Every structure is written in C-alpha cells, then in structure tokens.
Amino acid sequence: MGVRANSRPGTRQSVTGLRRALAVGALGVLGAVTAFAAASGPADAAASTLGAAAAQSGRYFGTAIAAGKLGDSAYTTIANREFNMVTAENEMKIDATEPNRGQFNFTNADRIYNWAVQNGKQVRGHTLAWHSQQPGWMQSLSGSSLRQAMIDHINGVMAHYKGKIAYWDVVNEAFDDSNGGRRNSNLQQTGNDWIEVAFRTARAADPAAKLCYNDYNIDNWTWAKTQGVYNMVKDFKSRGVPIDCVGLQSHFNSGSPYNSNYRTTISSFAALGVDVAITELDIQGASATTYANVVNDCLAVSRCVGITTWGVRDSDSWRSGDTPLLFDGNGNKKAAYTSVLNALNAAPSVSPSPSPSQSPSQSPSQSPSQSPSQSPSQSPSQSPSQTPSGACSATIATISSWPGGFQSEVTVRAGSAPVNGWTVKWTWPGGQSFSSLWSGTQTVSGSNVTVRNADYNGSIAAGGSTTFGFTANGTAATPAITCTSP
Ligand code: G3I
Numbered sequence: 001m002g003v004r005a006n007s008r009p010g011t012r013q014s015v016t017g018l019r020r021a022l023a024v025g026a027l028g029v030l031g032a033v034t035a036f037a038a039a040s041g042p043a044d045a046a047a048s049t050l051g052a053a054a055a056q057s058g059r060y061f062g063t064a065i066a067a068g069k070l071g072d073s074a075y076t077t078i079a080n081r082e083f084n085m086v087t088a089e090n091e092m093k094i095d096a097t098e099p100n101r102g103q104f105n106f107t108n109a110d111r112i113y114n115w116a117v118q119n120g121k122q123v124r125g126h127t128l129a130w131h132s133q134q135p136g137w138m139q140s141l142s143g144s145s146l147r148q149a150m151i152d153h154i155n156g157v158m159a160h161y162k163g164k165i166a167y168w169d170v171v172n173e174a175f176d177d178s179n180g181g182r183r184n185s186n187l188q189q190t191g192n193d194w195i196e197v198a199f200r201t202a203r204a205a206d207p208a209a210k211l212c213y214n215d216y217n218i219d220n221w222t223w224a225k226t227q228g229v230y231n232m233v234k235d236f237k238s239r240g241v242p243i244d245c246v247g248l249q250s251h252f253n254s255g256s257p258y259n260s261n262y263r264t265t266i267s268s269f270a271a272l273g274v275d276v277a278i279t280e281l282d283i284q285g286a287s288a289t290t291y292a293n294v295v296n297d298c299l300a301v302s303r304c305v306g307i308t309t310w311g312v313r314d315s316d317s318w319r320s321g322d323t324p325l326l327f328d329g330n331g332n333k334k335a336a337y338t339s340v341l342n343a344l345n346a347a348p349s350v351s352p353s354p355s356p357s358q359s360p361s362q363s364p365s366q367s368p369s370q371s372p373s374q375s376p377s378q379s380p381s382q383s384p385s386q387t388p389s390g391a392c393s394a395t396i397a398t399i400s401s402w403p404g405g406f407q408s409e410v411t412v413r414a415g416s417a418p419v420n421g422w423t424v425k426w427t428w429p430g431g432q433s434f435s436s437l438w439s440g441t442q443t444v445s446g447s448n449v450t451v452r453n454a455d456y457n458g459s460i461a462a463g464g465s466t467t468f469g470f471t472a473n474g475t476a477a478t479p480a481i482t483c484t485s486p
Contacts, residue, residue: 051084053344062308131185158205180224214247247279271469282324406476432474440468
C-alpha cells in the first residue's frame with residue numbers, strides 16, 4: 001500500500017465488569033459495541049496491561065492478529081494479556097474470504113475470531129471493499145458486474161459474522177494520496193457512489209455493527225487527503241448515509257510523521273457525529289514521546305473510542321525493519337509500552353455501566369458512545385450554561401489553540417425530554433471571530449453569536465447529546481453559553 005516513504009482498577013470489580021461486558025459483546029450478543037457511562041475522577045490505581053488501562057476511560061486497546069501465529073505461545077501470551085480488541089491482519093480481506101466468486105472461506109478468519117472471543121475480546125472487521133488484496137476474479141471485473149460483486153461480498157461476509165463484529169472497516173483506502181480526491185481504482189470506476197452503496201449495503205446486512213471508513217495519511221489535519229475524507233464524512237452525515245466511525249490508520253514514519261494537529265483531526269471528525277478509532281498504529285522507531293502523544297490525543301476526545309497497534313512485536317510488523325511496535329522481537333516491553341501504559345493510566349476514569357444492547361431496529365449511529373461524558377481534556381475549560389428545565393443545555397470546550405486562533409467544540413444536551421431544534425448563544429469576550437463552523441449554522445451580530453442546529457442534528461433524544469465545532473480567530477475563550485429549544 002502507499003504509505004509515504006516509506007479494577008478501573010480503581011475498583012477491581014470495574015475491570016471485571018468490563019471484561020465481562022467485552023466477552024458478552026464479543027460472543028455475539030447484539031450490541032457488540034460496548035459503551036460506558038462516564039463518571040468523574042482520576043483513576044486511583046494503575047492498571048498493569050494496555051487493555052485494562054484503556055478500559056478505565058471506556059476505551060479499548062487492540063492489536064492486529066495473524067492466524068499463522070496463533071500457534072506461537074510467546075505471541076499469544078502477550079496478545080491475550082495486553083489487548084482487548086482484535087483485528088485480523090489479513091484474514092478477513094476480500095482475497096481471503098471470497099477466493100472464488102460466490103465461494104466464501106472463513107477458515108482463517110474464524111480462527112482469529114474464535115481465539116478473540118474465547119479470550120474475552122471484541123473484534124474489528126477488516127475490510128469489505130478495497131482496491132487492494134482483491135482476488136483475481138474480482139480484479140478482472142468492472143462496471144455493474146464489479147459493483148454487484150462488491151455488494152455480494154459485503155452481504156456474504158457480514159452475514160457470516162452478523163451481530164458479532166463491533167466495528168467493520170466497510171471501505172478502506174478509497175482516497176488519492178495527494179489531491180484530496182478519490183483514488184482511481186476499479187471500484188471508483190463503477191461510479192462515485194460506490195462508497196455510499198457499500199455503507200448502505202453494510203447497514204442492511206448487519207444493523208448491529210458500527211460501520212467505519214478507514215484510511216492512512218488522514219492523520220495530519222492540513223493534508224488534502226484528510227480534508228477530502230472529512231468532506232465525504234460530512235456529506236454522508238448530512239445526507240443520512242449510514243456511517244458510524246472513521247479509522248485513522250496512523251502508520252507514522254519519516255514521510256508521514258505524527259503532527260501535533262492530530263488531536264484537531266480526531267476532534268474534527270468526532271464533531272461530525274462519528275466515532276474515531278486509531279486502527280493500525282505503528283511509529284517508525286517507536287518514540288516513547290510520540291506514542292504518548294498519540295494516546296493523549298485520543299484520550300482528549302470523548303468519541304475516540306480506542307487504539308489498535310498493527311501487530312504485537314516488532315518482528316510481527318509488516319515493516320519490522322522500522323521496529324515500530326510496543327514489544328521487541330523477544331517480547332520485551334519497550335520504552336514506548338511504558339509511556340502508553342502511563343498515559344492510559346493517567347486518564348480520568350469512567351464507571352463501567354454496560355450499555356443496553358442495541359436491537360437490530362436501532363441505528364448504531366445513535367450510539368451510546370454519544371454519551372454526555374466530557375472529554376478529559378475538555379473538562380477544565382468548560383463553562384456550564386444555564387439549563388432551562390426540560391429543554392437543552394450546552395458546554396463549550398477548547399480543543400486546541402495556536403497563536404492567533406483556536407478550535408472549540410460545543411456539546412448540546414437534551415434534558416429528560418427530547419429536543420427538536422436548538423439554539424445556542426454566547427457573547428465573545430475579546431473580539432474573537434469565526435473562521436469556520438460545522439454541524440450548525442451561525443448568525444453573528446457584533447460580538448453576539450447565535451448557532452442553530454444543522455438540518456441533521458436538531459433532534460436529540462432525551463438524555464442524549466450532539467456536538468458542533470468551529471475554528472476562530474483570536475484568543476481561545478470559553479464564554480458562558482445558553483441553549484434554548486423551541
Ligand atoms: O502468506 C504468504 C506466504 O505464504 C508467501 O510465501 C508470501 C510471499 O510474498 O506472502 C505471504 O503473504 C503476505 C501477507 O502479508 C502475510 O504475510 C503477502 O504477500 C503480503 O502482501 C501481505 O501484506 C499485508 C498487506 O496489508 C497487504 O496489503 C500485510 O501483512 C498487512 O499488514 C497489510 O496491512 C495493511 C492493512 O490491511 C491496510 N492498511 C495498511 C496496512 C499495511 O500495509
């Protein structure tokens with residue numbers, strides 16, 4: 001592929017509860033996505049594994065698993081101990097699962113799935129529609145027959161795992177590396193709507209799975225590719241195309257390095273109303289500082305639901321020469337492992353209260369993970385609004401700031417009754433001005449700001465929430481804000 005250059009242990013009981021919830025979800029009970037209601041307070045004891053540490057803030061920590069390594073006890077010992085989410089590195093891809101048209105083979109995919117659920121882990125499905133790793137028969141198709149083959153493939157694989165997969169990477173790597181447009185692939189040549197057809201097909205095939213768009217080099221907020229994917233997701237959300245999550249692969253190397261705007265990328269996607277996951281993390285050289293930065297950026301955004309490293313040990317990596325993972329070839333913990341564990345343990349904890357299982361009739365996009373929880377990093381700068389009884393309330397938080405500008409996220413919450421339409425108001429304290437705003441429509445009169453809901457996010461269920469975001473000129477501010485509902 002084309003990566004450039006290249007108990008909380010607060011209480012022991014809580015982690016037990018998490019693991020039970022993970023196991024139940026992974027064992028195929030509908031509601032494969034486990035979410036947790038937020039509580040306040042820092043973790044009061046350190047967890048000793050990545051999965052348990054991530055679980056303290058309601059997140060997961062996963063790894064890619066290769067079926068061919070499940071006989072290696074050194075490998076499975078680390079994988080089982082440290083991780084609570086599993087992605088099949090190659091075994092659920094198109095060439096593996098449908099080697100001949102209409103003949104599905106889940107032998108190796110099931111080996112990984114069964115190992116995961118038997119060890120109490122959830123599973124991310126990877127991947128259903130991709131220009132790469134297509135079997136020969138699919139590579140030779142085009143036009144409507146390829147379009148139909150894609151639909152048949154999605155239906156065939158998702159039927160096999162119906163109700164059992166937490167997140168599916170429905171479409172992988174569909175954008176061009178540099179120009180912000182679509183990659184020119186055989187799938188793209190079937191028509192620009194192929195991605196939304198894939199998502200609509202996937203929703204119908206397994207309404208319990210969260211449906212993700214997954215790509216590399218969409219980590220840096222300033223890159224055209226990132227903006228291209230962002231605009232697609234925004235368009236999908238505005239038109240009701242069923243997308244629930246964005247996967248940032250995050251293969252960082254010298255040609256595609258970590259950038260401090262990564263947090264802006266995560267929060268900006270999240271502000272569109274999707275979960276964000278870091279799906280294939282590896283960092284050339286495995287800088288402990290960079291790994292901690294990545295983890296802290298995820299922890300700063302409430303809808304960043306989890307992190308997956310692309311392999312267990314350096315020797316398992318698709319680019320082992322870069323020694324990019326958390327364990328060395330002998331299975332020893334590297335410095336980056338410790339920095340990741342410490343960052344996870346420093347996150348404010350949540351009380352695990354398993355969400356109600358999603359029923360097939362529920363849209364996974366109405367995710368329990370859209371909880372009214374506050375992002376850990378947002379809490380200190382939040383300014384609570386007056387809350388009209390039975391209506392809506394809002395909080396504003398600074399996501400990031402730089403000389404002369406800043407980015408904020410506003411969370412709008414319903415009270416005990418549903419909200420149908422909302423209006424948020426504030427007054428800029430120091431001459432600030434919008435540069436862009438999303439998921440809302442603004443009216444500005446002098447220093448007085450009014451933001452109303454967009455077409456697609458005016459309805460909030462009782463107890464639910466939505467967000468909008470903006471970038472602005474001036475000094476970061478968290479003014480008092482009000483929310484009214486007609
Ligand atoms: O198993 C065969 C082996 O029998 C044969 O002798 C050997 C000869 O080349 O090939 C082996 O298969 C290789 C397979 O990995 C398992 O190691 C394939 O050639 C090789 O192409 C394949 O590479 C995988 C790559 O995706 C293919 O695109 C990597 O393992 C896998 O880590 C990588 O994962 C991708 C994600 O799916 C999407 N994002 C980028 C990421 C890294 O490229």
